[in-house]
Amino acid sequence: MRVKLSPALLGSSLRDIIGIIPSHPSSPILGAVMMSADENGIWLWGTDLDVSGRFLVQGEVEVPGRVALPARRFAETVRSLPLDQDLLIDAKEERAEIKCGRSRFLMPVMPAEEFPVFPELGNPDKVMFSAVTLEKLVKGTVFVAGREEARPGLNSILWDIEDERMSMVATDGRRLAWMQVKLAEPTRLQRKFIMPPKALNQVVKLTGSTGQVTVGFGERFVTFELPSAVLYTRELDTAYPDYVGVIPKETRIELPLSRESLVSALKRAVIFAMPLTSQIRLGIGENKLVVHAECPEVGEATEEMDVTYEGEPFQIGFNGKYMLEILSHIESDNVVLKMNAPLKAALLVPKETEEGESYTCLLMPLRLNE
Amino acid sequence: MHLGQQREGADIAAKGKSHMRGAPLAVARTILHLDLDAFFCAVEELRNPSLRGKPFAVGGRPESRGVVASCSYPARFLGIHSAMPMARALRLCPSLMIVATHYASYEEISDQVMERLRRLTPLAEQISIDEAFLDVTHLTQSGESIARQLQAMVRDELGLPCSIGVASNKLVAKMATDVGKSSAQAGEPPNAIVVVPPGKEASFIAPLPIRMLWGVGPKTAQRLADLGITTIGDIARRSEGDLGHHFGQMGPQFVRYARGLDTRPVITTHEVKSISQEVTFARDVADGEELRRTLRDLADRVGRRARKAHLAGTTVRLKLRWSDFTTLSRQIRLPHSTDQDASISAAVIGLFDKTWKSGRAVRLLGVGLSGLGPPRPAQLSLWDDSSEKSLALQEALDTVRDRFGDQAVRRGGSVKNTE
Numbered sequence: 184m185r186v187k188l189s190p191a192l193l194g195s196s197l198r199d200i201i202g203i204i205p206s207h208p209s210s211p212i213l214g215a216v217m218m219s220a221d222e223n224g225i226w227l228w229g230t231d232l233d234v235s236g237r238f239l240v241q242g243e244v245e246v247p248g249r250v251a252l253p254a255r256r257f258a259e260t261v262r263s264l265p266l267d268q269d270l271l272i273d274a275k276e277e278r279a280e281i282k283c284g285r286s287r288f289l290m291p292v293m294p295a296e297e298f299p300v301f302p303e304l305g306n307p308d309k310v311m312f313s314a315v316t317l318e319k320l321v322k323g324t325v326f327v328a329g330r331e332e333a334r335p336g337l338n339s340i341l342w343d344i345e346d347e348r349m350s351m352v353a354t355d356g357r358r359l360a361w362m363q364v365k366l367a368e369p370t371r372l373q374r375k376f377i378m379p380p381k382a383l384n385q386v387v388k389l390t391g392s393t394g395q396v397t398v399g400f401g402e403r404f405v406t407f408e409l410p411s412a413v414l415y416t417r418e419l420d421t422a423y424p425d426y427v428g429v430i431p432k433e434t435r436i437e438l439p440l441s442r443e444s445l446v447s448a449l450k451r452a453v454i455f456a457m458p459l460t461s462q463i464r465l466g467i468g469e470n471k472l473v474v475h476a477e478c479p480e481v482g483e484a485t486e487e488m489d490v491t492y493e494g495e496p497f498q499i500g501f502n503g504k505y506m507l508e509i510l511s512h513i514e515s516d517n518v519v520l521k522m523n524a525p526l527k528a529a530l531l532v533p534k535e536t537e538e539g540e541s542y543t544c545l546l547m548p549l550r551l552n553e
Numbered sequence: 554m555h556l557g558q559q560r561e562g563a564d565i566a567a568k569g570k571s572h573m574r575g576a577p578l579a580v581a582r583t584i585l586h587l588d589l590d591a592f593f594c595a596v597e598e599l600r601n602p603s604l605r606g607k608p609f610a611v612g613g614r615p616e617s618r619g620v621v622a623s624c625s626y627p628a629r630f631l632g633i634h635s636a637m638p639m640a641r642a643l644r645l646c647p648s649l650m651i652v653a654t655h656y657a658s659y660e661e662i663s664d665q666v667m668e669r670l671r672r673l674t675p676l677a678e679q680i681s682i683d684e685a686f687l688d689v690t691h692l693t694q695s696g697e698s699i700a701r702q703l704q705a706m707v708r709d710e711l712g713l714p715c716s717i718g719v720a721s722n723k724l725v726a727k728m729a730t731d732v733g734k735s736s737a738q739a740g741e742p743p744n745a746i747v748v749v750p751p752g753k754e755a756s757f758i759a760p761l762p763i764r765m766l767w768g769v770g771p772k773t774a775q776r777l778a779d780l781g782i783t784t785i786g787d788i789a790r791r792s793e794g795d796l797g798h799h800f801g802q803m804g805p806q807f808v809r810y811a812r813g814l815d816t817r818p819v820i821t822t823h824e825v826k827s828i829s830q831e832v833t834f835a836r837d838v839a840d841g842e843e844l845r846r847t848l849r850d851l852a853d854r855v856g857r858r859a860r861k862a863h864l865a866g867t868t869v870r871l872k873l874r875w876s877d878f879t880t881l882s883r884q885i886r887l888p889h890s891t892d893q894d895a896s897i898s899a900a901v902i903g904l905f906d907k908t909w910k911s912g913r914a915v916r917l918l919g920v921g922l923s924g925l926g927p928p929r930p931a932q933l934s935l936w937d938d939s940s941e942k943s944l945a946l947q948e949a950l951d952t953v954r955d956r957f958g959d960q961a962v963r964r965g966g967s968v969k970n971t972e
Contacts, residue, residue, distance in 0.1 A: 424936050429935050429936070502932060526933060547935060548933055
């Protein structure tokens with residue numbers, strides 16, 4: 184295989200694909216990026232077996248073929264090259280020669296035939312989504328997806344499509360975010376997918392918030408077709424936890440709050456919270472909300488806000504940073520904090536939503552020590 | 554930082570199943586207390602048989618202010634005892650050989666002993682590296698005959714001497730061992746077996762000095778002596794209320810013990826009650842920064858051990874020994890249980906700053922974490938079975954207490970049986 188490309192374009196595609204390739208691959212070939220050159224152009228391929236992607240790179244194919252190279256070293260090399268010279272890659276059986284201006288590198292190649300075969304999708308149901316809608320759902324939910332390997336169900340995203348309604352759910356057990364939107368056009372689809380958040384993050388990163396994304400729903404895979412890339416994600420073989428069941432249907436205490444005032448009060452209070460738990464205590468009294476945080480070495484902070492409340496005084500603890508993070512994903516100027524008891528799930532929801540939309544963020548409290 | 558000896562401590566408290574079957578207090582139990590004689594030295598003699606019969610001590614070098622961890626019977630005969638500074642031991646016996654500790658070997662051999670004890674009965678409770686209790690009530694042979702077999706097995710299979718006390722409870726069995734050990738021939742391991750028949754407990758321990766009673770340390774002994782109490786029999790003759798007046802909660806306990814009464818079962822599962830770490834400086838340190846640094850280091854070790862054991866504690870303790878050997882400890886209860894180095898270290902340094910006056914020389918520092926429990930996460934979680942359950946219970950308890958008062962419901966373990 185021999186190709187000629189621009190280091191800038193190759194570098195940018197490599198950067199995208201590195202986001203997919205595992206940093207600690209379970210076998211050497213999984214740490215590789217494969218480059219294929221033929222009549223379809225020059226493509227880079229990378230996978231972590233759950234999520235795979237191929238990216239089109241502009242360039243000239245002199246001799247078709249394919250080569251697998253250690254991804255990170257290759258990317259690092261390309262990134263450090265001068266951008267104004269052409270880059271020549273000449274891959275032989277044993278090693279690849281990379282030339283750019285007066286620089287020359289030799290890299291041992293990895294066996295391309297061992298590179299994982301990408302899934303064949305057959306004839307998937309294809310639906311076009313606006314990138315804005317996808318981005319909204321992904322950004323509104325993915326931030327609470329768990330990262331712990333120990334609870335696999337909790338580090339995935341549930342994507343639920345029911346004709347013209349589409350929702351995503353993510354949770355790490357401490358927080359849960361559930362967003363539903365009404366699509367402009369019905370999909371005539373009824374599918375539920377559990378997938379790692381990685382592919383969705385990549386799609387959002389690649390599309391930004393413009394254009395359309397064609398999504399193919401296969402048997403066990405979903406593909407995202409972008410102008411110069413295709414991403415594949417495997418459906419995870421786990422059951423999604425019962426998220427509907429844990430969301431309180433009714434709440435005893437509902438506090439409408441200005442998002443901005445709550446955010447600024449929390450931001451100041453969190454400075455004084457215990458670093459590990461970021462514990463803040465909300466004291467709700469007659470028409471008053473007191474946000475309190477303290478840490479032995481640091482001091483304490485008390486913030487008062489006016490609220491409309493006439494029930495029994497009530498105290499509840501939360502991780503202030505979790506709360507702030509949720510609030511930063513709510514667009515509405517006013518939010519409602521809904522609670523039942525100090526040790527029960529609380530909800531933060533926007534007061535105003537667009538028609539057909541709903542956004543529910545659940546937050547588990549922190550146990551307050553008496 | 555010059556570190557002399559480091560010591561780790563883990564106080565063990567009983568938890569879990571107690572092995573008292575049937576009507577526990579009606580049936581006389583048979584409890585064995587086994588103590589390996591000069592255990593560290595016995596192991597060293599196995600490692601190096603030329604040490605046999607010679608005065609030697611296991612422990613740190615006198616230059617680094619080492620102390621005697623264990624000493625051979627010939628050395629004991631010369632007045633050397635464990636915990637004595639090595640320098641003093643050498644003054645008493647200039648020909649004393651000093652052997653470095655090989656803790657891994659002691660642990661390994663200790664495990665082999667325990668394994669043999671458990672072969673005899675699963676009701677074996679190890680209380681230290683060289684001591685264990687066995688409940689042999691269920692075995693058909695007599696306590697004495699089991700003790701003989703055990704002693705022979707430990708000697709023949711492992712080459713270790715041991716002493717055994719046999720009685721109807723742990724307290725008296727241990728005291729029987731101590732009595733047996735103190736009657737050793739000069740320069741020889743005691744290899745004692747002492748049996749206290751049921752019914753003779755009180756009369757057996759009555760003539761013994763109060764220091765031999767469980768829970769009586771030097772300070773308590775002094776206060777008892779001030780009351781004219783010198784033997785265990787003297788305590789036994791007092792009323793529980795009388796001693797309770799002087800010693801609070803421990804008073805009635807002393808009286809019951811002095812009467813040879815002890816209902817504590819042999820416990821086969823354990824939990825750690827406290828985690829501590831201390832260091833004796835090679836030379837006294839008066840530099841505040843160095844002392845604080847040492848405390849942080851000790852706190853980190855305590856934190857690490859806590860996390861390794863999946864425990865978090867609510868009380869942080871500072872132990873401090875001045876250069877004149879007076880020792881004090883201070884403790885603080887934290888608002889949350891913690892297993893985090895930073896919290897432990899912040900707490901202990903807070904205690905230190907309140908206690909230490911600039912320029913005062915310190916010989917030993919220690920950091921402890923107690924009030925241990927599972928690192929109960931303050932953050933509640935969905936789909937978390939155990940926490941859901943404990944939550945529900947907690948909430949149910951709170952609701953009842955709100956309505957009927959604090960004493961309305963209590964957990965099973967905290968209810969005293971009054972029948």
